[in-house]
Amino acid sequence: MSKIAYSAFIAFLASIGTLVSVHALSSDEEVDSPREARDITLDELAEHDSAESCWKAIHGGVYDITDYVPNHPTEKEVILEWCGRESSEAWDNKRPGRPHSPGAERQLENYRIGRLVDDQGEPLEPAAAAPEQQSEAPADAVDDEVGLDEADTRLAKALLSGHYPDGRYRGVFSDGGEMQVNVQFDLRDGRIGSLSYRHLAYAGTNYRRLDEDDELYPVLEQHRQLGEALEGRELHEIFLLYTSQRLAHDVDGYSGATLRGNKVHSAMRDALNRGVYSWP
Amino acid sequence: MPLRLYRGDLLLIAALLLPLAIAGPRLGWPPGEAAALLGWVGRVSGILGLAMLLVTAALSIRLPGLDRWFGGLDRLWWLHRLLGFAAFVLIMLHVLALGLVRVPAGVDVAVLTLFPPLSQLALWSGWLAWLAMVIFLAPTFQFFGRLDYQRWKRLHLLSAAALLLALGHALPLAGETWPWWLLGALGAGAIVWRKLLSPSLARHPYWVESVAPLARGVVEIALRPEGRALAYRPGQFVYLTPLDESLSAGRGEEHPYTIASAPHDLLLRVGIKDLGDASHALQTVSVGSRAMLEGPYGDFFAADYPQRDALWLGGGIGITPFVSAARGMAAADEGRGVQLFYLANGPDRAYYLEELTRCAGEVERFTVTAHFYRELGPLAESFLRHHCPDYAHREIYLCGPPGMIGHLRDLLDAQGVPAARIHCEVFDFL
Structure with a gap:
């Protein structure tokens, strides 16, 4: 028994030694010339969205990983899904909250073909647009369909371009010296689920303690409808909360300027800023 | 070791495969x-290797009675070694x-x-665990000569560090952590029990009642329990820790000795042959001094087939389990016939022969035959057949020095005796 283990031990040392020495020898010859940084726009990136030619933008760099796709340890669909797109989020969340390893990062560099730029040729970083800068999104487009139109979707996505790992989030909206909304929701594959209120109050009234026959009770009901309406939606669709009448019924009772969708929106944005409260 | 499956083995296999089964859906088929x-292969060998490492640690618990689930403590140690080495090999395969x-x-x-960069603590924790394994396995590989038993035991404590470091490697990286918490707790619990708790909780205090010389370099020590006596069966052994201040070596060290007394004896007797520093010192242990006993362990006579007669072959100090059984035989209500061959160098070295012959006189179904190497050479098949014509059909029990065991196994094998009917206890680095 000990002979086999001993032989394996020697073989192991020899193999690791070979690997390390080959590395040491080859890195001596390596010329560390930075790869030419070609400017690539989102439009050009989007053309390479298939297994035949798969480009991805990750943290400002653009990588042609077509040759690597067959070697990726997961199902092909997982890696192909992100072709032609800004993929930093996928890169940073190999599993929820867990980025790829330094080894993978080094490997990725071998596929670098350029950097991602906008139409003006300025470099694009995935989180360039900080959400705080434009908290007042003009989402007043009136639409019969409950959903953001294309322009709004694009804008909403840009405003929420940070990456939010899957998990449970909690956030708060406070104003006038009181906590008005405390919201909890889950993110799964970028979609909202199980939205609930841990606290809901205005002007000293705790809405979660109201009886069903209370005249303000519909307000609580409508907030619950907001949660139901957001269930399964993509994260950027929280901008719909600015026009909450499109998500909740009985708008008359709702528009009493007490508790409003934009407060829920604010609390959710607070939750996102705080980061994951608990992992899935 | 014959490939026989004990009930403990099934538990073992279940524990070994648990993490793999949990990770299975994620890993898929090869x-x-x-x-x-x-x-x-890298992932599977890592999962299996760590499971083996943790189960190996858990196997070191040495609870009296538990070893019989695995066919006795010697087989348990064999499993411990086998799994430990396999873990070591698999872990290297995983890395490679x-x-x-x-x-x-x-x-x-x-x-x-x-x-990777040093900031990847989990990965380096894995490397350190491997390094710890290399260090505590080094004596096995004889990197710096063969260590004595006590120093080897101390060095083997590094396995606790290896276990914790390996968990530090796996828990942050593993997809599913609960199997690792479970097996890790079992492994760490076993080490804590063995090293911290069992010395005070599992040892029974005894007094040395008498030390009777049997032959040159062989004594029988009789021990009187201070409190409740250990309950044991013939063929079992105990770990004895002498506390006699005047001992020249081995004071406070535990070593395994086979029990030679009958289970109903008020005193617990061990036959001790001068085979090393500790057993040499015990030859002159003071009467009235204290000794701690832990046990009993072993399962020598467990594979009992009362309907089939037994053949016992004992030599050297390996006669002691048979002495224990023979002394208890008059009291035991058992129907099967037993023939004991006492294999000794000569009459002067057959130190229990007189008493065994007396037992045989009292119990009709028990026969003793002495065989002296100096007169007859190694035991021959013809001698065996002459004194015990149906030996090949009996349940056979062997105990003695490795040379004798090897000779007897070859002899019995040549006569077509199935290995499953040969029971053998090997004391090797217990």
């Missing part, structure tokens, strides 16, 4: 493509496979995967 297969799988992306990537 892929056909070479690089993917290598990655799969996961490194090599990155070679197509460049040797630098492969090297960086194996030796």
Whole structure:
């Protein structure tokens, strides 16, 4: 028994030694010339969205990983899904909250073909647009369909371009010296689920303690409808909360300027800023 | 070791495969493509290797009685060694496979995967665990000569560090952590019990009542229990820790000795042959001094087939389990016939022969035959057949020095005796 283990031990040392020495020898010859940084726009990136030619933008760099796709340890669909797109989020969340390893990062560099730029040729970083800068999104487009139109979707996505790992989030909206909304929701594959209120109050009234026959009770009901309406939606669709009448019924009772969708929106944005409260 | 499955083995297999079964849905079946297969092998060998490491640690618990689930303590130690070595090999395979799988992306990537920046604590924790294993396995590989038993035991404590470091490697990286918490708790619990708790909780205090010399270099020590006596069966052994201040060596050290007294005896007797520093010192242990006993262990006579007669072959100090059984035989209500061959160098070295012959006189179904090496050479088949014509059909029990066991196994094997009917206890580095 000990002979086999001993032989394996020697073989192991020899193999690791070979690997390390080959590395040491080859890195001596390596010329560390930075790869030419070609400017690539989102439009050009989007053309390479298939297994035949798969480009991805990750943290400002653009990588042609077509040759690597067959070697990726997961199902092909997982890696192909992100072709032609800004993929930093996928890169940073190999599993929820867990980025790829330094080894993978080094490997990725071998596929670098350029950097991602906008139409003006300025470099694009995935989180360039900080959400705080434009908290007042003009989402007043009136639409019969409950959903953001294309322009709004694009804008909403840009405003929420940070990456939010899957998990449970909690956030708060406070104003006038009181906590008005405390919201909890889950993110799964970028979609909202199980939205609930841990606290809901205005002007000293705790809405979660109201009886069903209370005249303000519909307000609580409508907030619950907001949660139901957001269930399964993509994260950027929280901008719909600015026009909450499109998500909740009985708008008359709702528009009493007490508790409003934009407060829920604010609390959710607070939750996102705080980061994951608990992992899935 | 004959390949016989004990009930404990099933538990063992279940524990070993648990993490793999939990990770199974994620890992899938081995892929056909070479690089993917290598990655799969790397992950599976890591999971299996760590499971083995933790189960190996858990096996070191040495609870009296539990060893019989595994066919006795000697077989348990054999399993411990087997799994420990297998874990070591699998862990290296794990490292190598996961490194090599990155070679197509460049040797630098492969090297960086194996030796990432120091901030990757979990990965380096794995390396340290491996290093700890190399150090505590070093005596086995005889890197710096053969260590004595006590120093080897102290060095083996590094396995606790290896266990914790290996968990530090796996818990942050593993997809599913609860199997690791479970097996880790079992392994760490076993070490804590063995090293911290059992010395005070599991040892029974005894007094040395008498020390009777049997032959040159052989004594029988009789021990009187201070409190409740150990309950044991013939063929079992105890770990004895003498506390006699005047001992020249081995004071406070535990060593295994086979019990030679009958289970109903008020005193517990052990036959001790001068085979090393500790057993040499025990030859002159003071009467009235204290000794701690832990046990009993072993399962020598467990595979009992009362309907079949037994053949006992004992030599050297390996006669002691048979002495215990013979002394208890008059009291035991058992129907099967037993023939004991006492294999000794000569009459002067057959130190229990007189008493065994007396037992045989009292119990009709028990026969003793002495065989002296100096007169007859190694035991011959004709001698065996002459004194015990149906020996090949009996349940056979062997105990003695390795040379004798090897000779007898060959002899019985040549006569077509199935290995499953031969029971043998080997005391090797227990």
